[in-house]
Structures are given as C-alpha cells and as structure tokens.
Amino acid sequence: MITAPGVFEAVFDAHFEEIRRYIGRRLDLDVAEDLAAETFLIAFRQRDRFDSALGEVRPWLYGIATNLIGRHRRAEVRRYRAMARSGPPPDDEGHDQRIVDRLTADVRADRLAGALARLSPGERDVVLLVAYGGLTYDEVAAALKIATGTVASRLSRARTKLREVTG
Template sequence: MVSARALPDGSALDDSALIDGSTAEPELFALLFDRHADEIYRYAARRLGPEPAEDVVAEVFLIAFRTRRNYDRSRRDARPWLYGIATNVISQHRRTENRRNKAMARLAAERPTQFDEGGSIDRITAAGMQPRLAKILVTLSAAERNLLLLVAWADLSYEEAAVALGIPVGTVRSRLHRVRAKVRRALGGVDPFGLEPSHG
C-alpha cells in the first residue's frame, strides 16, 4: 500500500492506489471524488438533467466508498467502475430519463432538422440532432442505451464499457454494432456518435 503521508496531495497516486490507501485513511477517497465527480456529473446530467445528476453523483460516490474494499486493484483507472455504478444508479431514475427523452423527442416533431447549405445529411447541427437522438434513445432497450451512451458520451473504450457493465468485451462489440445500425437506419445513414468499429 502506498502511504498517503508520502504523497500528501495524492497527485502522483493512480486511482487504484487512492482506493487502496483509503481503506486505512478514508480521507484519501475525497481525492478520487475530486478527480472524477465532474465527469460523472456531466454524464448523469446529459441523461437525466442537472438536478437529478447531483443526486446521482452523491449516490455513486457513497456506493463507491462503501464498496471500495471490493475494487479490483489491478485497474489503475477507476472510471469504468464509477461509470458502472452510475449506470446502475441512473437505472433507478429510468422514468426521469424516459420523460426527458420523450420531451426532447417532441421537439424533433416541432423543429425541422437543420442541414448545411449543400443539404448534406452528414452536417446536421448538434442542436437539430439532439431531439432526434432522444427519440431514438427511447426506442432502445436499457442495455442498448447504457452501452451506447457509455461509449459515445462517457468516451469509454469497449474494454472499459465491458468492465462498467460487467459483460464480455465480445458482447460489447456485437451489441454496439447492432445499436449503431439501428441509429444509422433511423437517421438515414448518419452516425451522430462517430463511433468507429476499432474504438477500444
């Protein structure tokens, strides 16, 4: 175990060392929070909105703190673990997420999709795309939506997404391939997430 006293600010410690050290010195866990809370908040806010996201972050780190002794110390980066917890916590807010996506989807019907001057479907603006994406997200299963958003919004690799969701990386690849095909069909060939098959 790395002593927190040797590196009082924790700056040189990877996530695994912080978690390991926090079993003896719980205050070290605050450094893990400082390192990752903003990122988890942004992900939760995109899925649920700002107010529920604050509750999600608090719950994620409470669960992480309580279960830190079970953390796989061979994993130096705790992001996949934290995103896995966040995914489970967000699933408890599924009604909120569905309401948010349905509200955004209604905007798709009210607002025409914006194209560039050449009319290229590849140049749909982010503002015009968001309601259409929300409409598609509502049609995906929870497992499909969780995987897609962990890779697209949290920028996890396939391996990291597999860790977060507790599934084999082969399942991640095949499931994501099917989900991307669904999204592309629904958007007339556009892949708004820009996910390359080699990602991960």
C-alpha cells in the same frame, strides 16, 4: 488501494465532475448532482470491495452511476420521448459550445432523442457510456460487468438502429 486514508478523497476530486456530467447528460441536470453524490457514497461504502487488479476505478464509478441511472430508466425514456417532441434541453456546457454544437450537428436532437428512446436499455447504456462518458469498450465492459464482445455487439446493433431512424 482506495481504502487507504486520503486516497478516496483523491478519487472523488479526480472523477466527481466527470461522473456528474455523465449523469447530467443521461438524466436531468437537477438530478445529476444528487446521483453523482450517491455514486460516490456507494463507492465509499463499497471501497473495500474494489479490486484494482480487475481494472481502473473510473469504469467502476461509471458502473455504479449507470446502475443508479437504471433505477431512473422509466423517467429517462419519458425524457427522451419528450425531447423528441420538443427539442433538446439546456445543457451544462458554456454558451459558445452550445452554439458550436447546434451549428455542427448532423442530426437533429429530437430525432436522436427519439432513436435513443427506442434502444434497449443495454444498448442505450453502451452508447451513452461511449458517447457521454468517453469510455473505451474495455472500460464499458468493466462498468457494466459484461464481456467486451457484448459491448461491441450492442454498440453495433445500436448504431444500425440509430442510422435507420436518423438517416
């Protein structure tokens, strides 16, 4: 139970950086720190509502973060459209990783960003929770409070749309 003393601190220590990175990939890195902190503030305030019988804390945190990102959805879409015109922004990974990413990319980031901007909000959330968060279908379902079958169908539709745009 995360309401026990010290347990929430362990949850924060274990997941803050992962949630911050996920938010940073979806929104500007400048916003990621603040929204990650807000994610944990909301989680702390609602910790008595968390039911471990329904699942793990990780998807619950991703669900809170995704809801916060949803509040910034218009800015997110504008960002993807701008990236489609100008290329990818700097990321929070090291220099070596950026070089490897650029050398091994199958799809140009501008085309991918444009394709992401064209997805429905639900499809985009599923794709980015899987791609950036590394969540399983069950974890995405728990995070978004939707059925696992809905996750699979949204991801399938999104993949089709992304393939059409990116080739």
